[in-house]
Amino acid sequence: MEKQTKTGSCFDATGGTLSCCKVESLISVDERGQMVLPKEIREKANIRPGDKLALISWEKDGKVCCISMIKAEDFGGLVKGLLGPMMKEMAGTSQSR
Numbered sequence: 001m002e003k004q005t006k007t008g009s010c011f012d013a014t015g016g017t018l019s020c021c022k023v024e025s026l027i028s029v030d031e032r033g034q035m036v037l038p039k040e041i042r043e044k045a046n047i048r049p050g051d052k053l054a055l056i057s058w059e060k061d062g063k064v065c066c067i068s069m070i071k072a073e074d075f076g077g078l079v080k081g082l083l084g085p086m087m088k089e090m091a092g093t094s095q096s097r
Contacts, residue, residue: 024038024040024041025038025040025041045071046071047071051071051072051073052071052072052073053069053070053071053072054069054070054071054072054075055067055068055069056068056069056070
């Protein structure tokens with residue numbers, strides 16, 4: 001069974017088990033740099049007109065090697081899940097000094 005965070009996002013900052021990534025489709029980039037997300041993906045991800053997506057990239061040797069997108073409304077939960085425990089620890093450390 002998949003573990004989901006309280007925000008309903010598929011990202012789990014606690015290291016829980018999530019489904020593996022997979023190639024859903026191939027998309028092309030037009031001369032203006034635009035891409036179309038296939039309807040099936042938009043439906044599965046509940047992406048609607050007007051939604052904002054955060055584009056996240058990873059670099060290797062100075063070049064972007066991987067690009068991922070997350071709905072902007074879920075991005076805050078991702079950051080909070082990753083940084084929240086660290087910030088609590090830092091706050092506890094500074095108070096004990």
